[in-house]
Amino acid sequence: MAGISGLFKTDRCLPQQEDLDWLEGNAREELAGEASAAERHTAAGIGLLCRPNGASSARVSLDGRLDNRQDLIKVGCGADRHAPDEALVLSAYERWGPDFVTHLNGEFSLALFEPRSHRLTLATDPLGDRRLYYTQTSGTVVFASKIRVILSHPRVRVRFDEDGIADRVLNGFDDGHRTCFEGVFSVPPGYQLVASEGGTSLRKYWDFDPRREIRYRSAGEYVDAFRSLFEQAVRRKVANASAVAVAVSGGVDSSSLFCQALTDVSRGSIQASVKGLSLTFPEGSPADERVFLEEIEKARHISIARLPVSQLRHLADSRRLARVSGFPSTTWDAVPSLYSHAQALGCTSIMDGFLADQILFPNNYLVDLVKRMRWTAVANHLRGFAAWNITVSPRVFRNQLRSALIRAAVPRRLFRLARSVGNRARPERIYPKWYTRRLVQRALDLTLNRTENGLHFQTSQGRRYYEIASSAVYGSMIQDRRAAGTIAGIDVLIPFRDRDLLAFLMAIPGEMVNLGGVPKGLLREAMRGVLPEAIRNRRTKADFTAINNRAVVAELPFIRTLFSEGACSVEAGLVDGDAVHAQLAAFGGRLGESDNALARRLVIGLGSLELWMREFFGDPDERATCRHAAKN
Known part of the structure; x- marks a missing residue:
């Protein structure tokens, strides 16, 4: 779980004293208690390397692990099977140059500094399992595995990004690049950022091949x-x-x-x-x-x-x-x-x-079967779904297929446009009324202006798998799990x-x-x-809906207390202080009667937003920052 952090001077100037103090003090202190002493040394060390120091060889710091170690060794990237992953990464860089990241497979984020060309490369694995964040200030690229380490740098202004909040909290979307802090970004999954005297650039180095097909005889x-x-x-x-x-x-x-x-x-x-x-x-x-x-x-x-x-x-x-x-x-x-x-x-x-x-339980392939007019296979699979999920009504699977067919029949851009127009007309259908009109408008704008990835998939099923692999919703859930693991001092593997x-x-x-x-x-x-x-051969599945909803009903008094007075999200103009209590009362009634998870997620989203605001902006001295950001 060793994180990495550091800074890079694009102008080749020596770091200022406050930069060195940050590296030696703030970053290490932020990681204290969540990493061993050796890990904290690694975390701070990479930053000291990203400056002119007369060295001729590249240096690297890696968070995570490589899964294709043997493949790299076979092609000549090191001969020692016990060599650390960092050594294999350096060998890959020496062999393939700037394209070295395309040959890495695993769960990682990395920072590689090349003194001769004065170039820094930041990269994350294609699924974004290990995040790496960065910001630019006064000719300096500041980077770290944890956002709060970046925020501790003395020249980084701590301001929230309203678009980032609107997308993540209201839309449940994370593009892998924007964070909830203004000017702080994440290296997107499968991308590498290259920083040099000429500036910075982002490029995608790996993606799934949508044209690939595997067919066996049996x-x-x-x-x-x-x-x-x-x-x-x-x-x-x-x-x-x-x-x-x-x-x-x-x-x-x-x-x-x-x-x-x-x-x-x-x-x-x-x-x-x-x-x-x-x-x-x-x-x-x-x-x-x-x-x-x-x-x-x-x-x-x-x-x-x-x-x-x-x-x-x-x-x-x-x-x-x-x-x-x-x-x-x-x-x-x-x-x-x-x-x-x-x-x-x-x-x-x-x-x-x-x-x-x-x-492992996809159903979009039924659309592909319908397109190929394999009606018998569709009927057999729908019956199989019902027979092997005895606690779920067969109607659920039929409705899912009907919705998928409608979406497949309408061009994706047109479908998204129609849905966005409908949402603009009645935003209360998808967004709780406790959020301010300004925040809801931002969420709607972001949804409407979102662009397709441009990939052409052979099947509906292939597209769905790609969406799952790159899903912001699942990605944020995984980051929450990893954060819980960090608190407990254990690495979470999926x-x-x-x-x-x-x-x-x-x-x-x-x-x-x-x-x-x-x-x-x-x-x-x-x-x-x-x-x-x-x-x-199990045909049932545990259902946590009731216990989850009861938990939120029990937490409603705590959530109301959060918004009783001085709520940071209200002062920041994100939550409507007048509407929130009436809306929470209405949602509380829905939770007691509901057999689905939607109301629970909306209420928990509200509470987690306020607690996040309090963590980063909640101290009395920081309230002015909230009010100033709201005015701008």
């Missing part, structure tokens, strides 16, 4: 290929760990991760010890999955540690999460507790089954975000993922003999 070949990539994804995540935890719920996804890791340990392909941990919910509730944990324990002759949860809170850790992530953030209060328990067991990382539902696994699923026929019309059929077949049959 279903068994798809299963074998998926199994190989899934096993590889799990091994990659734990390659350097001595002990790793797995968050096991008892569902197909997390149980597959846990059982695959245990299988790899028994085969000797994973050297780390593997421990199972689970959040358990009241017996008999829709969220109770303990019977499936017992199936794993019986089959594997192991014990899974249980952390009972009777009630959840969503905002208890929001302010600490915001401090780490730099964004309005939220997660269950039980999640940091789970991570801390894993850390107390000696684990340095924890695997999470997040995103599996989205990538194998279902493996780049090669996603590229494979994007390129195969969608009906192969739900093999035979069985949701997650490809995973279920690949896990035959690894996963207990009771879980592999």
Whole structure:
């Protein structure tokens, strides 16, 4: 979890004393308690290298890990298989020059400084799993893994970005570049930023190939290929760990991760010890999955540690999460507790089954089947969805297909335009009335002016996988998880975000993922003999809607207190102080009766925004900054 931070003088001038003080003092102090002493030294050290010092060789600092180490060694990027990732990155740079990043695969952000050409390269992995932020001030590029480290630099003005807030909080969108702070940006996923005397430039160095297609002769070949990539994804995540935890719920996804890791340990392909941990919910509730944990324990002759949860809170850790992530953030209060328990067991990382539902139970391929007039296959898959999801009404799957067909029939730009015009006419349909008209207008403008990526996909399914891989919503959820891990001192790993696994699923026929019309059929077949049959053939799914909504109802008094007086988001002109209490009362009634998550997300979004504002602008001396920003 070692972050990186530093500064680069585009004019080749020596850093000022306040720059050096920031490197040696503020950045290190900001990271204190969230990294080891060695990690803090690495974090501050890269900045000292980005200045004229007579050195002739490039220097690099890397946060994260490389997944294609063996591939790099095979082509001559180092001969020592024990060499650190940084050494392989430098060898790649010496071999391929500025295009070196295109040859890296993994979960990383990096900063590389070349003294001879006086050039700095900042880059993040194509999925944006490791963020890297930067700003420019007085001929200096300031960069860091954490936004607050940048904000601590004495020449950086701390001002919120209203467009960034509108997009993230109201639209649930993150373009990977803009943050919620004015002038502070993130290196977008799959991009590299190059800074030199001539200025700075951003370019995309890697993207998924939308034209790629993988076709095999039999279903068994798809299963074998998926199994190989899934096993590889799990091994990659734990390659350097001595002990790793797995968050096991008892569902197909997390149980597959846990059982695959245990299988790899028994085969000797994973050297780390593997421990199972689970959040358990009241017996008999829709969220109770303990019977499936017992199936794993019986089959594997192991014990899974249980952390009972009777009630959840969503905002208890929001302010600490915001401090780490730099964004309005939220997660269950039980999640940091789970991570801390894993850390107390000696684990340095924890695997999470997040995103599996989205990538392993797709349905956009039904649109492709309709276009090919394969009506029987469509009907069979819809029946399979209903048969294997006995707690979900078959009507849900039919309605999803109907909506997908309508969207596919209308040109995407026209569809977005029509939706934006409708939203402008009645913004209250999508935005709560507690936000000011100005903020809502900004959110609407951003939606209307958003441009397509220009990629042409062979199938609706391929496009959907690309959207999932680059989704701002899922990306922000992952950053919240990582922030919770940072607080607990543990690295959060998400194998279902493996780049090669996603590229494979994007390129195969969608009906192969739900093999035979069985949701997650490809995973279920690949896990035959690894996963207990009771879980592999499971036809139910835990439902957390009720417990989540009850949690928000219980937190409403706290949220009302936040807006009782002196709310920073009200003073900043983001929230309507007159409307917020009446609207919260109305939403409280909806939460008590609702069987969906929309109202909950809107209320939690409001609370997390205010807590984020208080974290960065909430001190009395900072209130003037809020008022001044609101006027401008």
